[in-house]
Amino acid sequence: MSKHSPADQAPIPTAPVPPAHWAASYEEEPSQASTPPQANGMTALKPFGWAKDNLFNTPLNTALTVACLVLLWLVVPPMANWLLLNASWSGSSEACREAAGACWSVIVVKHRLIFFGTYPYDEQWRPFLACALFVAMLGASGVRAFWRPWLAGAWALTLVGMGVLMWGGVAGLTYVPNDRWGGLPITLMLSVFSIALAFPLSILLALGRQSSLPAIRTFCVGFIEAMRGVPLVSVLFMASVMFPLFLPEGVTVDKLLRALAGMTLFTAAYLAEAVRGGLQAIPKGQYEAADALGLGYWQKTMLIVLPQALRIVIPPIVNQFISAFKDTSLVTIVGLYDLLTAATVATTDPEWRPYFAEVYVFAGLMFWIFCFSMSRYSQWLERLANRYTRR
């Protein structure tokens, strides 16, 4: 912030040198007095003026700028060479061995395994279609114009359609048991279903934690603290290994379902704390106004408290959604093939084993696409929710 100091401490007429950032505008103004200063000249002169002013204005900043440039020079060209310029995009593993850069052919060769795991190869159009349908519906559900009652019906149809596609056994589709499912469908379904189930559950837990009934309050606090106190891995283990021991003989619950239940309960406990933060932010006067108007507990909660509380906590809730989405990769420990596990399997082929890094970069990119979409969507949702309610 020292850029004004020369002018400040220089009332003496012998110091007419203007600070660097004035230079640009001084040179422009005589020639183009009538046009706004950003018309011409700016592209040529402003960047230098700006850089001088902001990047090289003190010795420390100059040093930092130079250090950053050196770092970029050291990192970016080799990265670009590996990722793009020297990469091998198709062909056999021999071609890859000769190329100096990344071997993207491994993705071309293995993408079916990464995306669909051990689903029967010739039937993989079915999980593809199911995923496409699912993602399309998720996208559509985010559009405000589609927030109509028929969306629920569309979802019911979609879920039935996905079930038919994934399991088959009807309409001439061969039956595929769900222990052969893998890859993207597992990641998408586990994460979306566990989030969709955990969200309402978390609201009930958060409300229960504030309940005036001691039994409900104690149960909710106990559940939340128990779930938050253990790693997800052990919750999944318990759901997968210990839970069947409690069931009567002959009764089995599907492995996928057990993992889903474990993920749901775990996510709900974390979400409940985020929701509770929102509940606490609602002023007491809101409750009193609702009470005074004669609204009952559920009317007050659904119409007054939650609409305000949830829009406050959109950021931490979406944070939990993103975290839950990535946590699905932990189901590998109970023997389910999510996207990341399927990618790992793809790297076990001896022919392509040297190119595991490429496979993981690709799997990471897939996760990033979904997480980044959620993040961007939440920002839009936040703006929508807070449009009129800024006090």
Added chain:
Amino acid sequence: MTETAIIELRKVGKWYNSYHALRDVSLSVAKGEKVVVCGPSGSGKSTMIRCINRLEAHQTGHIVVDGIELTDDVKAVEKIRRKVGMVFQNFNLFPHLTVLQNLTLAPIWVRGMAKSEIEEIAMMYLKRVRIPDQAHKFPGQLSGGQQQRVAIARALCMRPEIMLFDEPTSALDPEMVKEVLDVMTELAGEGMTMVCVTHEMGFARQVADSIVFMAEGSIIESGSPAEFFENPKSERTRQFLGQILEH
């Protein structure tokens, strides 16, 4: 007097832990009567008025509103809250709903009224509080005085028999006090039963049938405005009047 009383408090007591907030408060309000409650801060005025629709629960004594005694019975509380409208110091409008939605929410959900019907009634009340053009704005876009008038209209939409005002003008900028008091005066003229905690002594003199003075959780004296202002009985009242009238 007791036969026609719509609000009856008998020896009402309340504690916050060890703090004695209300001491044997007895008060009876007749149908159509306008009572102004005043007193120094911490005297229990707000606590008393909030006991009438059970935003606070009293611990000893009895409160009977329109023949229904207030107890822990939720049904009784709900019945009374439908008869009693309340206006708060801080307006407490619902910021996520438009003005019109603020007005229609409770009639739709509590009284089960049809949306079109109540919207018409709500617009009528908005006209009466002189802000029909703000119906589709959100509370955050209105001035304090406008918000408080919306709050009055919101309470009126429930067709209450009694209106409670808990310092309705205390949070307002001075230039907005009058527009709210005007609406309240108008309402008083229509025969509404009103209990109003306020320091607006001009309003009290003009509108009140009786004035209740509280201090330290007790009612010190009550009487007609003429008696109260011209000839206060207790030293405590004289002191209070001296403080608020001489400035």
